[in-house]
Amino acid sequence: MTTKILSMQLIKKLSLIKKILSSLRSKGRSIGFVPTMGYLHDGHLSLCRQSVKDNDITVMSVFVNSKQFAPDEDFKKYPRDIRRDLSLARKCGVDFVFYPDNDEVYTKDHLTYVEVESLSKILCGRTRPGHFKGVATIVLKLLNIIQPDIFYLGQKDYQQYVVINKMIKDLNLPVRLKLMPIVRETSGLAMSSRNSYLSKENREKASIIYRALQKARILVKLNEFKPTEMKDFIVDTVAKKMQVEYVEILDLSSLQPVNKITGRVLIAVAARIAGVRLIDNVII
């Protein structure tokens, strides 16, 4: 552990991270990768810990990706604190933090985008046009730079996971993707860098999403509910404290609405409080 603490390296240059990892790869070291936008919380750190467990080397990237924010979104005010991030990453045993400047990632004449059609247009893609195109493009770029054996995503952004997983299959990317469970605050609120936008009171109120999802989980076990009834119940519950954007009960891989709650389904919620957009989900 001490060696790890001493040896964590912050790397800003693309050419340098490629050179270092290429050398480690040629020595047969396995590489795990955790892409983040920084302002780390326990969700990110659980990904890092899993990667440290699974691989010889763990790389975490910290890059607030402008291309996944719409012009009216919170790119500029997105919370950033690299010193705190470095300290947290070091404690988890991360070996390299890749923290590139924007110009290092996107040249001025950047023209190439990858898009997972249909899957990118529904749910969060409907209110955030271009978001998943930006996400898929940066993830593909980072995978090409880092060339990890395994990389890690959190379940909170479940649609992101489905989009990226589909991209991996459709583009034959030579990498494994591990989905890690949602980590929650004591109140049940899913951890998110955006929670920092909330007052203490609203942070408490926002836990209504989790409480609604938990009740839904119990209701499903007790009785056979129609998806429409279940949706109405969750919408009504969350709406007491927040503005609901969507509640959907979906097939796990196609993200298409189900007609009947049988087998495993995803219940996904997006809602706003004090202008802050939060998402959460459970797999039942």
Place this chain on the structure above:
Amino acid sequence: MTTKILSMQLIKKLSLIKKILSSLRSKGRSIGFVPTMGYLHDGHLSLCRQSVKDNDITVMSVFVNSKQFAPDEDFKKYPRDIRRDLSLARKCGVDFVFYPDNDEVYTKDHLTYVEVESLSKILCGRTRPGHFKGVATIVLKLLNIIQPDIFYLGQKDYQQYVVINKMIKDLNLPVRLKLMPIVRETSGLAMSSRNSYLSKENREKASIIYRALQKARILVKLNEFKPTEMKDFIVDTVAKKMQVEYVEILDLSSLQPVNKITGRVLIAVAARIAGVRLIDNVII
């Protein structure tokens, strides 16, 4: 040479080619790759020969990519002759011919596409909407499957080269791309699988494109011509025998029209004869 002849393998399964190449890669063998749509001519074979020279292992793919043809184009009648292709590839020293079925490359629910914006919309992209999106997507997929050190493209499809080269840079793909010179028939006509559509007479007539480009090259050396004058001269010459689709004088990497013929420029031509669309170019 004899060993090569005996050992060339035809591989149809994606999982098998990946397994074989992964094993060769782990033994430190360098891999060269030539993507083709088959019906090989000396242009393709010059790429194979260069790859055999440069690398330990040469993989050639033969795959007529449906996604780069518009519905009204010649996907169905595109010439195919795998036995002839195999015989020619063997003679060049190719080690593996990857010849997958369509279902092996594209699953029924394929959703992911890569696009190099702007560069895909001009020149051939204007009359062939979706063409370069299809090309970029299949090339990216094949690069992920084969993971070559170097791959080879011919200069005849110069716009394709620029699009793919931009994709490599923008997506940080860990591969080198070598552009190989155009190979021509005795008449000067650029080799193309589509030349097989032409009667002997029209094949002769179609060499007008090359003759016009050669004259243009000489004229540029003799005197300072304006691009518009030069374009008019080529259009007039080619139009005697063919229907001109475009003649453009362009910057080599942006493919934007130049105002003055100085330094190195590309003169690119697309024209039809008896319904067959041919392209050619020179770098001056």
